[in-house]
Amino acid sequence: MSELSIRVLDRDRKIIREIDRWRVVQGRHIRELTGFSGQRACDRRLRKLIQAGYLTKTKILYGVAGIYRIASKGAQLEGLAKAISKIRLEQITHDIAVLDTAIYFNKKYGVKFNSMITEIQLHRQDGFGIRKHRPDFVFEKDNKTVCVEIELALKSKNRFENIMKTNFVEYDRQIWIVPSLQSKITKTLENRKIAYPNIEIMELGLIQPEKQEK
Secondary structure, three states, X not given: OOOOOOOOOHHHHHHHHHHHHOOOOOHHHHHHHHOOOOHHHHHHXXXXXXXXXXXXXXXXXXXXXXXXXXXXXXXXXOOOOOOOOOOOHHHHHHHHHHHHHHHHHHHHHOOOHHHOXXXXXXHHHHOOOOOOOOOOEEEEEOOEEXXXXXXXXXXXXXXXXXXXXXXXXXXXXEEEEEOOOOOHHHHHHHHOOOOOOOEEEXXXXXXXXXXXXX
């Protein structure tokens, strides 16, 4: 079947750029990131971009809405080196929570999406061959640099300590999103607040919508 021919709009390009810088993106995320007035209009446009060969949509996990990816044609349109690499199954829930958090900060605190720098972008800034931990995203608010960490599974003690220490040195605030305020992750963070007083803790339940797109 031949691809649909469409006129590419500025917002189409923005959709591709947003998918490129966030690892796992669903339709409801794209609606918020790119300013569609409603989900139906957003979904219609996404279908056209798929039919035109710019995007793909993949259903990876049962009960989790389809994930949009950039096809080769879309990557070429925006001059991207390549489409995003394969998604690890264990990363999907985490990355959905990352974008839900970004949208929450946008709505609750007025943090603009274009002021957020994602983990992917931070690694690109570091350059090829340099692999070190980067927060899920960072932004500036009230002349303060803020990093955000979505932590759904407890890391090793040394790795956790190194991340907290690095964030303390590099950012004015480090906000940790945790599954529960009664979790071991929360306890570990609370115990290190004296050493790293810029730590702030938020519960994921305050951020993630109860009903996800099906």
